[in-house]
Amino acid sequence: MKAFAELLDRLVLTPQRNAKIRLLADYFRAAPDPDRGYALAAIAGTLSLATVKPAMIRDLLLERMDEVLFRYSYDYVGDLAETVSLVWEPPAGVAPSDIRLSDAIETLQATGRANVRSVVRDMLDRLDTSARFAFLKLVTGGLRIGVSAKLAKQALAEMGGKDVSEIETLWHGLAPPYSPLFQWLAGEAGKPVLSTPAVFHSVMLATPVGEGDLDELDPRDFAAEWKWDGIRVQLANIGGTRRLYSRSGDEISGAFPDVLEAADFSGIIDGELLVGGTARTNRATRTFSDLQQRLNRKTVSRKMLDEYPAFIRAYDVLFSGETDVRAEGFLARRALLSDLVERASPQHFDLSPLVPFSSWEELDRLRSDPPDPVIEGIMLKRLDSPYTAGRAKGPWFKWKRAPFNVDAVLMYAQRGHGKRSSYYSDFTFGVWTEIDGAETLVPVGKAYFGFTDAELEILDRFVRDNTTERFGPVRAVRAAPDFGFVVEVAFEGLNRSTRHKSGVAMRFPRIARLRQDKLPREADRLDTLQAMIESRS
Amino acid sequence: MKPDALLYPAPKGLYCEIGDFYIDPVQPVDRALITHGHSDHARAGHGQVLATRETLDIMRIRYGDGFCGTSQAVALGQTIVVNGVEVRFHPAGHVLGSAQISVAAKGTHIVVSGDYKRRRDPTCLPFEPVPCDVFITEATFGLPVFHHPDDRAEMHKLLTSLKQFPERTHVVGAYALGKAQRVIALLREQGYDRPIYIHGALQKLCDYYRGEGIDLGEIRPATLAADEKQDFAGTVVIGPPAAFADRWARRFVDPLAIFASGWMMIRQRAKQRGVELPLVISDHCDWPELTQTIREVGPSEVWVTHGREEALVRWCELEGIAARPLHLVGYDDEGE
Numbered sequence: 001m002k003a004f005a006e007l008l009d010r011l012v013l014t015p016q017r018n019a020k021i022r023l024l025a026d027y028f029r030a031a032p033d034p035d036r037g038y039a040l041a042a043i044a045g046t047l048s049l050a051t052v053k054p055a056m057i058r059d060l061l062l063e064r065m066d067e068v069l070f071r072y073s074y075d076y077v078g079d080l081a082e083t084v085s086l087v088w089e090p091p092a093g094v095a096p097s098d099i100r101l102s103d104a105i106e107t108l109q110a111t112g113r114a115n116v117r118s119v120v121r122d123m124l125d126r127l128d129t130s131a132r133f134a135f136l137k138l139v140t141g142g143l144r145i146g147v148s149a150k151l152a153k154q155a156l157a158e159m160g161g162k163d164v165s166e167i168e169t170l171w172h173g174l175a176p177p178y179s180p181l182f183q184w185l186a187g188e189a190g191k192p193v194l195s196t197p198a199v200f201h202s203v204m205l206a207t208p209v210g211e212g213d214l215d216e217l218d219p220r221d222f223a224a225e226w227k228w229d230g231i232r233v234q235l236a237n238i239g240g241t242r243r244l245y246s247r248s249g250d251e252i253s254g255a256f257p258d259v260l261e262a263a264d265f266s267g268i269i270d271g272e273l274l275v276g277g278t279a280r281t282n283r284a285t286r287t288f289s290d291l292q293q294r295l296n297r298k299t300v301s302r303k304m305l306d307e308y309p310a311f312i313r314a315y316d317v318l319f320s321g322e323t324d325v326r327a328e329g330f331l332a333r334r335a336l337l338s339d340l341v342e343r344a345s346p347q348h349f350d351l352s353p354l355v356p357f358s359s360w361e362e363l364d365r366l367r368s369d370p371p372d373p374v375i376e377g378i379m380l381k382r383l384d385s386p387y388t389a390g391r392a393k394g395p396w397f398k399w400k401r402a403p404f405n406v407d408a409v410l411m412y413a414q415r416g417h418g419k420r421s422s423y424y425s426d427f428t429f430g431v432w433t434e435i436d437g438a439e440t441l442v443p444v445g446k447a448y449f450g451f452t453d454a455e456l457e458i459l460d461r462f463v464r465d466n467t468t469e470r471f472g473p474v475r476a477v478r479a480a481p482d483f484g485f486v487v488e489v490a491f492e493g494l495n496r497s498t499r500h501k502s503g504v505a506m507r508f509p510r511i512a513r514l515r516q517d518k519l520p521r522e523a524d525r526l527d528t529l530q531a532m533i534e535s536r537s
Numbered sequence: 538m539k540p541d542a543l544l545y546p547a548p549k550g551l552y553c554e555i556g557d558f559y560i561d562p563v564q565p566v567d568r569a570l571i572t573h574g575h576s577d578h579a580r581a582g583h584g585q586v587l588a589t590r591e592t593l594d595i596m597r598i599r600y601g602d603g604f605c606g607t608s609q610a611v612a613l614g615q616t617i618v619v620n621g622v623e624v625r626f627h628p629a630g631h632v633l634g635s636a637q638i639s640v641a642a643k644g645t646h647i648v649v650s651g652d653y654k655r656r657r658d659p660t661c662l663p664f665e666p667v668p669c670d671v672f673i674t675e676a677t678f679g680l681p682v683f684h685h686p687d688d689r690a691e692m693h694k695l696l697t698s699l700k701q702f703p704e705r706t707h708v709v710g711a712y713a714l715g716k717a718q719r720v721i722a723l724l725r726e727q728g729y730d731r732p733i734y735i736h737g738a739l740q741k742l743c744d745y746y747r748g749e750g751i752d753l754g755e756i757r758p759a760t761l762a763a764d765e766k767q768d769f770a771g772t773v774v775i776g777p778p779a780a781f782a783d784r785w786a787r788r789f790v791d792p793l794a795i796f797a798s799g800w801m802m803i804r805q806r807a808k809q810r811g812v813e814l815p816l817v818i819s820d821h822c823d824w825p826e827l828t829q830t831i832r833e834v835g836p837s838e839v840w841v842t843h844g845r846e847e848a849l850v851r852w853c854e855l856e857g858i859a860a861r862p863l864h865l866v867g868y869d870d871e872g873e
Binding site: 006009010012013014015019022023026065066068069070072073076077078079082083086087129415417419421422423472473 | 680681682683684686694701702781782783784785786787790791792794802803804805807808809810811812813814815845847848851852855
């Protein structure tokens with residue numbers, strides 16, 4: 001447990017993605033099986049463990065601690081698991097003796113309801129402070145260490161010198177404690193062979209169209225499709241097993257029973273998950289905000305299904321029946337896909353239409369003014385391209401519509417991490433609105449990139465010279481109608497938000513330009529942003 | 538006599554009326570007895586100052602020669618009499634020169650611990666329990682959550698990180714007096730023999746510690762000449778905690794923020810400060826050491842000063858020891 005606990009302690013405080021990957025990969029290399037497999041499961045959220053209620057942990061503690069002293073401690077620390085891990089004192093004579101992570105988990109899995117209390121108490125007595133914390137987080141459910149399943153897979157790839165798509169492809173055929181996977185990654189055994197069907201296949205990704213990328217290319221070699229603003233999914237029905245996966249291979253079947261039930265064809269397709277009506281039912285596609293109502297749910301109510309019906313706009317086919325067709329060209333696959341969609345439920349499936357064009361200039365015009373608000377750009381696919389995993393440059397391009405822009409006023413700044421730890425580099429900005437008759441700035445977003453190093457120097461200097469208040473690592477800066485710092489913020493879209501005071505949340509905001517030529521009073525108003533949401537729904 | 542006739546809290550600090558002196562006063566007074574050199578305890582501008590030789594030296598380094606009217610160095614264990622009050626200094630184990638001050642008159646004996654710790658520290662003498670009627674203890678880490686781990690295990694974390702991230706500068710925040718030198722000495726004990734780089738604010742105190750015979754190994758200033766291109770990758774740099782938010786830190790390549798403090802026990806504290814590698818190294822007692830010290834000293838009464846008084850008073854209550862908080866103001870119970 002000690003090594004796992006140390007890993008968690010480091011991950012919680014490490015902001016950089018690459019540093020997290022290194023910490024994880026080093027741990028996976030050093031820890032034995034099956035401990036590392038359980039650690040992976042805990043981090044990736046695939047560990048099944050009956051959880052213990054926080055009230056029981058508190059009870060166990062109060063068996064041996066004064067309640068007043070506990071209250072002082074808990075008030076100070078603020079987190080129950082952390083408080084208990086710190087104040088817990090083993091009875092005299094019980095020396096700490098590390099418990100293997102796998103032993104702890106397997107013991108808990110084998111323990112009945114009646115004995116949980118004494119098993120947990122015994123383990124708390126034997127573990128040291130840091131291991132106690134890790135253990136309490138495990139048994140109360142939810143590590144919250146800022147590591148996604150995707151990042152954990154990246155670390156596995158790093159550990160074994162493999163491509164992450166190989167891990168993603170295997171992932172759903174494997175289960176904790178993943179020993180065959182680790183043995184393969186460590187070079188001690190061959191690649192695991194999967195017996196389960198309907199396993200995720202790594203998706204094909206596009207590269208953005210860069211400056212001059214299209215100059216040498218012939219428009220006649222490419223097909224164009226709209227890029228829809230939903231989430232990219234893979235739907236599999238192989239041997240009667242149906243599964244829906246996100247782009248990174250996370251299974252999301254539970255949230256979309258309507259789509260799964262309708263998938264009565266055999267094969268694997270690639271498409272955009274959206275809500276609203278399909279083109280075949282002649283009803284409108286709805287916005288990403290509406291789709292969000294359906295995301296990240298384990299179960300979904302009847303009402304949700306009625307109000308936010310989901311469907312798939314099909315882009316591609318990987319398996320037709322049991323036959324792998326990924327090596328076929330785009331046009332051949334599209335013919336198969338068209339057949340398949342034709343026979344599928346009209347309410348749940350339609351075919352992503354092709355966009356006819358004859359020159360790049362024409363396509364550029366279409367891109368800037370798409371016919372549907374739920375379109376975020378154009379996809380370009382080489383007619384002869386096979387379906388290949390990953391993001392190779394050449395066969396597929398994405399060409400996004402221009403971002404939205406607003407002028408906003410800098411309100412708060414926070415110090416960055418790593419290379420930027422001595423810079424105020426995370427900025428919260430706001431726009432004007434009238435509250436109780438007074439012109440007030442309300443925060444609408446936060447951005448920590450988009451600027452150059454030289455621009456960061458300017459922003460940092462402004463923050464240091466114009467701080468009005470400090471809240472821990474955050475500084476409030478002067479922001480009045482006639483004095484302050486205006487930035488042009490670019491973003492991909494707006495969602496309604498109940499979490500933000502302004503009621504709007506930006507997607508992918510970044511600082512596009514510094515507008516030292518503008519006064520804060522000239523910055524945009526909240527009405528402008530609200531109108532952007534209205535126009536899209 | 539009753540203990541609070543011998544020593545009581547006054548606006549300028551803890552006051553002994555019979556002896557007419559203050560202990561660690563927070564404003565200028567005629568006569569001050571100083572426990573140790575940290576700036577919230579040792580302030581400039583008093584008339585007469587009594588302290589250990591090391592504490593007087595440290596005050597001179599920090600405030601200059603005119604830091605007080607007259608000064609008198611008191612040897613540890615030596616009894617001096619101030620207006621009929623017997624005063625003795627005993628080691629407190631907090632930083633170099635730190636002392637507890639024992640005050641006795643008319644059959645009543647009070648020990649003012651100042652700041653103290655019980656752990657071994659290669660840079661100062663260990664705390665010495667002194668039996669007394671009233672023990673005045675600090676309570677900086679006076680909550681049952683504080684269990685400071687072994688120093689060596691903490692230093693090991695730093696050494697592991699140096700191996701794991703050899704391309705990053707390991708920048709350690711540590712208070713200039715005591716903590717910085719202790720971190721350096723602990724690193725040396727662990728066999729780390731590469732040069733350690735320090736912020737300018739640490740230079741004089743590190744020189745002083747070395748002059749006192751404390752081995753700190755090779756120390757270099759973390760400064761760059763105008764034409765120098767050194768990037769400090771893979772080195773250990775030590776500076777005062779505030780310096781890391783400062784432009785000073787920009788000279789380091791991809792700095793990894795470390796903070797050596799007892800507060801680092803609490804994850805949220807570390808996170809809030811942007812610390813990536815917390816090192817729980819404290820110059821104060823943790824909870825078990827505070828309670829163990831009270832048992833060992835065995836006073837009939839405990840007075841609790843700066844820190845989390847209420848929890849320690851509660852503990853004494855549960856143990857059947859008379860205790861009360863002193864509510865002294867002006868001490869920095871966060872600086873560690």
